[in-house]
Amino acid sequence: MADAKIFEQSLYPYQRHPDQDAAAPVRHPVIVVGAGPVGLTTAIDLGLQGVPVVVLDDNDRVSTGSRAICFAKRPLEIFDRLGCGQVMVDKGVVWNTGRVFMGERQVYEFNLLPEGGHRRPAFINLQQYHLEQMLLDRLRELQAEGAPIQLRGKSRVSAIGQHDDHATVEIDTPEGSYDLEADWLIACDGAGSPTRKMLGLDFVGRVFEDNFLIADVTMQADFPTERWFWFDPPFNPGQSALLHKQPDGVWRIDLQLGWDIDKEVEKRPENVIPRIRAMLGEDVAFDLEWVSVYTFQCRRMERFRRNRVIFAGDSAHQVSPFGARGANSGIQDADNLCWKLKLVLEGSAPEALLDSYDAERVHGAEENILNSTRSTDFITPKSEISRIFRDAALHLSERHAFARPFVNSGRLSVPCTYDGSALNTSDAMPEAPARSRPGSPCPDAPLADGFLLDRLGGRFTILAVGVEGEAVGMADLLSVPATGEMAERYASGIYLIRPDQHIAARWPAFDADMIRAALSRATGNTP
Amino acid sequence: MSLNLQPNLKCPDDAYALLLEAHEGLTKAESDALNARLILVLLNHVGDMEVLREAIEAARG
Numbered sequence: 071m072a073d074a075k076i077f078e079q080s081l082y083p084y085q086r087h088p089d090q091d092a093a094a095p096v097r098h099p100v101i102v103v104g105a106g107p108v109g110l111t112t113a114i115d116l117g118l119q120g121v122p123v124v125v126l127d128d129n130d131r132v133s134t135g136s137r138a139i140c141f142a143k144r145p146l147e148i149f150d151r152l153g154c155g156q157v158m159v160d161k162g163v164v165w166n167t168g169r170v171f172m173g174e175r176q177v178y179e180f181n182l183l184p185e186g187g188h189r190r191p192a193f194i195n196l197q198q199y200h201l202e203q204m205l206l207d208r209l210r211e212l213q214a215e216g217a218p219i220q221l222r223g224k225s226r227v228s229a230i231g232q233h234d235d236h237a238t239v240e241i242d243t244p245e246g247s248y249d250l251e252a253d254w255l256i257a258c259d260g261a262g263s264p265t266r267k268m269l270g271l272d273f274v275g276r277v278f279e280d281n282f283l284i285a286d287v288t289m290q291a292d293f294p295t296e297r298w299f300w301f302d303p304p305f306n307p308g309q310s311a312l313l314h315k316q317p318d319g320v321w322r323i324d325l326q327l328g329w330d331i332d333k334e335v336e337k338r339p340e341n342v343i344p345r346i347r348a349m350l351g352e353d354v355a356f357d358l359e360w361v362s363v364y365t366f367q368c369r370r371m372e373r374f375r376r377n378r379v380i381f382a383g384d385s386a387h388q389v390s391p392f393g394a395r396g397a398n399s400g401i402q403d404a405d406n407l408c409w410k411l412k413l414v415l416e417g418s419a420p421e422a423l424l425d426s427y428d429a430e431r432v433h434g435a436e437e438n439i440l441n442s443t444r445s446t447d448f449i450t451p452k453s454e455i456s457r458i459f460r461d462a463a464l465h466l467s468e469r470h471a472f473a474r475p476f477v478n479s480g481r482l483s484v485p486c487t488y489d490g491s492a493l494n495t496s497d498a499m500p501e502a503p504a505r506s507r508p509g510s511p512c513p514d515a516p517l518a519d520g521f522l523l524d525r526l527g528g529r530f531t532i533l534a535v536g537v538e539g540e541a542v543g544m545a546d547l548l549s550v551p552a553t554g555e556m557a558e559r560y561a562s563g564i565y566l567i568r569p570d571q572h573i574a575a576r577w578p579a580f581d582a583d584m585i586r587a588a589l590s591r592a593t594g595n596t597p
Numbered sequence: 598m599s600l601n602l603q604p605n606l607k608c609p610d611d612a613y614a615l616l617l618e619a620h621e622g623l624t625k626a627e628s629d630a631l632n633a634r635l636i637l638v639l640l641n642h643v644g645d646m647e648v649l650r651e652a653i654e655a656a657r658g
Contacts, residue, residue, distance in 0.1 A: 462633035472641040 084224035101252035108383030108400035109258035110205035115408035122218035130223030132202040135360035138397035144485040154208040162194030168297040187555040189521040263385035275369020289356035305348035387435035392445035392480035409569035423594030448478035495575035495588040502561040515555040536562035600651035
């Protein structure tokens, strides 16, 4: 396969930059540490809005192995806004059906049954290296159009200094080290975040004492495009297993190993291959593309902003893999942060607006940690009685519909609603659908000529649904009729939509003064 | 609705016997599994978080 080894190629090799020869450290508005999915998303979002950004990464290539493979609807909508959602959906595998097995029996199947009238599916499966490559392609495209984005490979941040109005970084390169200054430093450097460690910051939570073998296997098999999850399968007794399809004939296999194992021994092909053969059957030919053994923690930083250093993605919060809430939430961090940073940098909003990034995304992280912790407790019961209840729920689920909602093989990532955010204006349409209350991500809906979400985002918008409206201040106007899905999902009224497509306020009718007040609140100008 | 902690069964002896009969001949593990299934069935039948909280509180003693 031509592109199977994309992660072995140098995609943004080190190049000497004039900053390295400057007499004094050069100041940049924003430096992003880490060119993974969250760092690249942040750079593209800022670059699109004209905010100069420098991305530093200690490597020069995309991530090895499939890693995050399930990308949810909301991140796809964010990638649409950034101009690269379509390539991902074209390449990705769309799936809707999940089957749950206990032992050798299927206990039930579920269908994500996506509601109609949305541009994007509930999920696609796509290897992280493909996603990162697509983000890199988009970044290069924007650079060619003049967007102020720099990507510096083999540039490892080795020291960080915090000051009142900037941060300093020392960067190690193949040609020695140099210093830079940043008005804002965004740490997207992963769960092991060197930035977090260098600043000596907390990262507390719960360690799950279990190990999972994760393998990417290439095979031309006719397994359906479904998510299969086993509790206590004959090929991995007492543990769990997952089989999920990715593009290019690659399948993801996750096998729970238990706690008391030797990771290095388990990773050896002579030990991995028999396990996979037992799972797939003797007559299925396959090749191992990538194998890893991982354990995980559910934890978060107490605060995601520390003066001039802001944490996004795994550097700020970590979840178990059940529910695909890691990368998906990190991309939503970037979505939440970039417009705020832009307004602060251009002086349209006070620095305090960035505290709402902390409040809103801590809220999101809490929701993700709660859900992924509960999934983990179901999948890997930690006491005798929790295993008894788990098995009871599985047993009942085969015959009784009521027990199926108890079965938790991962509660799949959905965006959180920023209920109670200081940026919201209290709901003036309490009778209208709850899904579009202030704080919610805008539900998509078809319009006469495309989809709603393609018309929103990147700026404040006044969405007038079936009523008269006008542009106010920095907010543009979008008028649509209150028919079909628009009426179902929004009723009729005036909605103030944030640049990240979350709803800030809504009213039954247009009132310029109320909109001005809501805009002021949504930009942190009115506390 | 709140939890009823007053006598509510017409024939408590029959209900108690029904419960014991269900466990007859089972090993400890089988009995534990049956109890767990029974609790989940009843949990769903009650269907009210507040009542469940009160029930758990009452059971804790």
